[in-house]
Amino acid sequence: MTTTRSATGAPSASPALGGGLARTLRLGGLRIAYEVRAYFRQGDTVFFTFLFPVVMLTIFSVSFSEASFGQTADGEDITAAWFFLPAMLAAGVLLSGLQNLAIDIAAEKSNGTLKRLAGSPLPIVSYFIGKIGQSLVTGILQAAVLLLLGFTVFQVPLPEDPANWGNFLWIFLFGVITSAILGIALSSVPRSGASATAVVIPITLVLQFISGVYLRFSDLPDWLQTFASVFPLKWMAQGMRSVFLPDELVVLEQNEAWDLPGIAIALAIWLVAGLILTRLTFRWIRKDQ
């Protein structure tokens, strides 16, 4: 091997890293590209995280194609696809953020990836930016696939009011970021990469059942609705319904309101909780094990 800068390239001549925040952000950007590329090469995550809501939307739309989920003011039937599109968008946010990262990072902990990174000059924040960015990029693509499928194949009418799309945007972004942070926090629970799926999937699955993703939220008993309101998915699903379902269906919601401020507050609380937990529990490596 020849060194191009051998005259000055004596190893002792390494300059300081410098750059601080700029370097952290630049490396965060590189991490996003690196993470997204690796994500789409993993067959199992692509299926269980990325395509899962798409598959579920298809199954629900086809299975319940004869059923009506209510009517609009104009007497138009609300189809299964229409009814479940917002639910699957919310599920996608949870899967792309929480499920994906909790399993991914637990695996990286046990397979030595984090140990390797711990020995490199990668700022921990750049690593987090990479993970959250991966969740955002894959979540956006997932939402695009869901919307496209709903609109073209199942003819779901999409909202025309820009205000609805504005709400979609903030609920989606806020939801993915909160889910991603919670996923990072949750990743310290599984003791090994192999057990991560067994720890994480039951949590996300139960949340999806009690938060109005697979079952109609208004059909759940009041106490269960109240219990589900503790967790963020209920609020994300409610927010997505507020965007995509006709306003008349607001009567099915708790307190007969979409309660957008409540959604923002619930997500904010979980975001802060996730940040605190991450700060307390995340380590590159568990020293002395």
Added chain:
Amino acid sequence: MTTSENVVEVRELRKTYGEMVAVDGVSFDLHRGETFALLGPNGAGKSTTIEILEGYRDRTSGDVRVLGADPQKGGLDWKARLGIVLQSTGEVGAVTVREQLAHFAALYPNPRDVDEVIAAVGLEQKAGSLIRKLSGGQRRRVDVAVGIIGRPELLFLDEPTTGFDPEARRSFWALVRQLQSEGTTILLTTHYLDEAAQLGDRAGVIAGGRLIDIAPIGQLGGADARIPIVRWREAREVREQRTDAPGAFVASLIDRLGPEPEALEVIRPSLEDVYLDLVGREHVDDLAQPETATEAAR
């Protein structure tokens, strides 16, 4: 306490896990530009020591300086000056050899050229392959490549050539010599004594958590350990004589026993012989200890 001469300074390093003492009062220095081989059997405390220097483990007591800093408090600037090849390869996500090296190169202020490093570890043909599809030995070479991509001042090589075929080991040695000629300080652990002899300037032998010898490779075990041994059979008994003048001694044997003494050998102890002798002695001590302990308990 660090002088410009010493890249690593370790004083009375101790590491205990509950009752278990993994490292027990180890002291040594690494001079700038030298290659120091840490030798010892499995479980002797080599990896614990090296991981304390790398900042992966906290010491129980003692004093450690690596590139002038305490590894327990080493920041990013400090890490940028290190290269680490861990003992276990671990798994790497779905990235190619070139992607992985380009990514790690971006983390360092003055990295080596990615293609040059790929060539240096002999993976030109595999540059575009996913790392998880490589063989064990090839993945190990990726580890080495990642370890040197940042042009480290101090390189840790923890059993770097495990799983290499002899040819790959030879070319790895050539790579290390290249790094040495550029002034890299290297801390190497290995089970291959020929590797330590080929690459090391000095070596320390660690057994039972203690450093039982430290010397230039050619002087390990003391001068006595290298005195040639003459071995022959006489009266149905194998006899040995250590002597600095084996030729003269053999001549005296011939005078005494006739022109062809039975089973005559002249042995010059290799590093491996010296090492096994050192570790063997320690091992016997270790075996003796529990007995004493049991007896004390009675």
